[in-house]
Amino acid sequence: MIKAVRGTRDLLPPETALWNSAEATVRDVFRAYNFHEIRTPIFESTELFSRSVGEETDIVAKEMYTWEDRGRAQSEKGQSLTLRPENTAGVVRAYIEHKLWEWGLNKLYYIGPQFRRERPQKGRYRQFFQIGAEIIGPASAGSESPARDAEILELLATLLDRLGIKGWSLQLNSVGCAKDRAAYNEALRKALEPVVPRMCVDCQRRAVTNPLRVFDCKVPEDQPIIETLPRISQFLDEPCREHFQAVQEILKSVGVDFQLDDRLVRGLDYYTRTAFEFTHGALGAQNAILGGGRYDGLSESLGGPQAPGIGFAIGEDRLILALQESAETVQPKPDVFIAPLGAGMDREAARLARELRAQNIVAELGDETFRLKKSFEAASRLKARHVLIVGENEVKAGAFALKNQETGEQISVPRANLAERIRGKQ
Ligand code: AMP
Numbered sequence: 001m002i003k004a005v006r007g008t009r010d011l012l013p014p015e016t017a018l019w020n021s022a023e024a025t026v027r028d029v030f031r032a033y034n035f036h037e038i039r040t041p042i043f044e045s046t047e048l049f050s051r052s053v054g055e056e057t058d059i060v061a062k063e064m065y066t067w068e069d070r071g072r073a074q075s076e077k078g079q080s081l082t083l084r085p086e087n088t089a090g091v092v093r094a095y096i097e098h099k100l101w102e103w104g105l106n107k108l109y110y111i112g113p114q115f116r117r118e119r120p121q122k123g124r125y126r127q128f129f130q131i132g133a134e135i136i137g138p139a140s141a142g143s144e145s146p147a148r149d150a151e152i153l154e155l156l157a158t159l160l161d162r163l164g165i166k167g168w169s170l171q172l173n174s175v176g177c178a179k180d181r182a183a184y185n186e187a188l189r190k191a192l193e194p195v196v197p198r199m200c201v202d203c204q205r206r207a208v209t210n211p212l213r214v215f216d217c218k219v220p221e222d223q224p225i226i227e228t229l230p231r232i233s234q235f236l237d238e239p240c241r242e243h244f245q246a247v248q249e250i251l252k253s254v255g256v257d258f259q260l261d262d263r264l265v266r267g268l269d270y271y272t273r274t275a276f277e278f279t280h281g282a283l284g285a286q287n288a289i290l291g292g293g294r295y296d297g298l299s300e301s302l303g304g305p306q307a308p309g310i311g312f313a314i315g316e317d318r319l320i321l322a323l324q325e326s327a328e329t330v331q332p333k334p335d336v337f338i339a340p341l342g343a344g345m346d347r348e349a350a351r352l353a354r355e356l357r358a359q360n361i362v363a364e365l366g367d368e369t370f371r372l373k374k375s376f377e378a379a380s381r382l383k384a385r386h387v388l389i390v391g392e393n394e395v396k397a398g399a400f401a402l403k404n405q406e407t408g409e410q411i412s413v414p415r416a417n418l419a420e421r422i423r424g425k426q
Pocket of ligand 1: 086116118123124125126127128129130288289290291292313314315316317318
């Protein structure tokens, strides 16, 4: 038997109804904040991710699905392509490619699958979905302002509340600008020197190539050592400190609670200044429901103009898991099961179904070869609210037998009144 590949899964009804309703709420909230949707390709050139997410990150170093495309001619070497492990890089690539700075401040959102070769477990998959948003534009359009950071964070608080997610918490940090990071990396390197031989092999490598990434380490034995390392908060320059302070002040003024966490450095290299994560208690080990931050130098590092930006990505799979903790999902039921009765009645039933569906009635169609008993059984299995019988006599009379499955009442209804009757109005 061929099964879904490890780390991928089928989303089945009724769960898909929950995904759809969550996405509808998300789209409404984005609309209120004037965000517009962007859809970028699912695969991009590998270089896009190595230059943005960073060579030394877990994602690029070991989790990407990468392959070499065929060249145009047989002798030609193909391009290295990668299934996107995240969507910010694609959005910034599109920003540069389409000169979106000509629009001023861009507020873009996306919903779609991402791919990482991680060890699968509950809440962690190899194909997973993210709902994300970015605010990006020239500094002259206000993209650098702490007001944007606060707007994004307040949007997220509103979004989680509107979705009915209870008990989330926001962890906030500033990872400073490139200059702060250089000084911090130096200090980290020094602090790591005497202790790194006792750490895991990954940390030993990170200590040399990109010491900040030591904070991504999950090895329990390394944690007490990591606790003693200097923190980025001690290395912020005055503009970064002021920027971070301003973000916090707006959040307090709008009533969004947060906790400061100066260990939070996020697993991607492009972050600058504000970095954040929202966690949710009910999710267990994989408790990060979303993460994000500012990425002021990203556009330039991809060959674009200066374009400060800030964004986030919600793990949609985890969002749905959190929703399932609080709500039971029920499969929506059809309003009516149309039961053609006898030869030639499929045609009539199809016409009726078309008329009713055009009036927003959810209709399921039977088959003229079914005996009436079988039609009723099929209707019950689907939990249809009504059964509509379409036989030769009914068609001739222009009135149809409609049985209400909940009350058991059966009446004859003229064709013109069917939709209203089924909807429950007289
Ligand atoms: P990141 O792009 O790593 O900042 O992740 C943002 C959010 O995406 C995380 O907080 C998770 O909720 C979600 N996420 C990341 N990786 C996975 C995965 N492998 N499976 C499910 N969700 C994920």
